[in-house]
Amino acid sequence: MEIVREQDVVPFRNRVREFSTRIGMSLVNQTKLITAASELVRNMLKYASGGKVILEIISLNAKTGVRLTFADQGPGIADVAMAMRDGFSTGRSLGLGLPGAKRLVNEFDLKSEPGQGTTVTVIHWKHGR
Amino acid sequence: MERIPILKMGPFLLVTIQIDLYDRLALTLENDLINMVSQTGARGVLIDISAVSIVDSFMGRILGNIASMSRIMDAETVVVGMQPAVAITLVELGLTLQGVHTALNVEKGMELLNTKLINNWEQDEEEEEDQDDRND
Numbered sequence: 001m002e003i004v005r006e007q008d009v010v011p012f013r014n015r016v017r018e019f020s021t022r023i024g025m026s027l028v029n030q031t032k033l034i035t036a037a038s039e040l041v042r043n044m045l046k047y048a049s050g051g052k053v054i055l056e057i058i059s060l061n062a063k064t065g066v067r068l069t070f071a072d073q074g075p076g077i078a079d080v081a082m083a084m085r086d087g088f089s090t091g092r093s094l095g096l097g098l099p100g101a102k103r104l105v106n107e108f109d110l111k112s113e114p115g116q117g118t119t120v121t122v123i124h125w126k127h128g129r
Numbered sequence: 130m131e132r133i134p135i136l137k138m139g140p141f142l143l144v145t146i147q148i149d150l151y152d153r154l155a156l157t158l159e160n161d162l163i164n165m166v167s168q169t170g171a172r173g174v175l176i177d178i179s180a181v182s183i184v185d186s187f188m189g190r191i192l193g194n195i196a197s198m199s200r201i202m203d204a205e206t207v208v209v210g211m212q213p214a215v216a217i218t219l220v221e222l223g224l225t226l227q228g229v230h231t232a233l234n235v236e237k238g239m240e241l242l243n244t245k246l247i248n249n250w251e252q253d254e255e256e257e258e259d260q261d262d263r264n265d
Contacts, residue, residue: 013149
């Protein structure tokens with residue numbers, strides 16, 4: 001799903017809700033995943049003026065979950081460790097987006113090179129673990 | 130353009146958010162509310178978010194902004210009706226909504242605003258009395 005404008009955020013969140021409902025995820029876990037997705041998609045819009053998100057339902061060792069892959073062609077993150085810290089922001093926001101999103105989902109992976117864009121992959125399992 | 134309606138109820142303003150806000154709508158609401166506080170001299174703002182299923186850091190910041198701006202304009206803000214799943218998520222996200230009063234539902238929120246209004250009024254009275262005493 002392509003994200004290019006802020007109006008795409010709400011429909012995107014609805015898609016994530018659809019996927020998590022389809023595997024029978026509980027409301028709390030849905031809310032956590034959608035909030036995390038919302039933070040990440042907002043980052044993508046703000047720092048890379050948009051990008052693509054792949055939504056998938058995955059199964060691993062009898063666990064079912066939703067995997068979201070956020071890929072952008074933006075400027076990348078120079079200091080990933082710093083960006084993952086609470087309260088750090090280069091964009092005059094609260095600095096909760098990345099560390100907050102990481103706390104909300106089960107698996108979180110961030111790959112970024114300056115000038116090469118950023119890819120964030122998150123997985124949230126049906127039962128939240 | 131779409132707008133969230135703001136209702137005036139006595140000395141308070143009442144806002145019910147019934148859809149998931151996208152950013153521009155949230156910013157418009159922030160703006161409209163502050164203007165309304167200034168125009169009506171409202172002493173309290175009550176925001177009902179019982180129909181909001183997602184509060185992310187942006188939405189949280191808007192709520193915080195409304196509270197701080199209203200306070201500067203001499204009005205208290207109460208956010209009511211937060212869904213349990215939203216509360217759990219907010220805390221894990223690391224957002225504590227500092228400076229925002231909360232209540233379980235609209236009724237309790239109204240009570241809270243009323244108490245605050247009376248308290249503030251009593252404080253003003255006392256200060257005035259103190260001043261009178263000194264003048265004597």
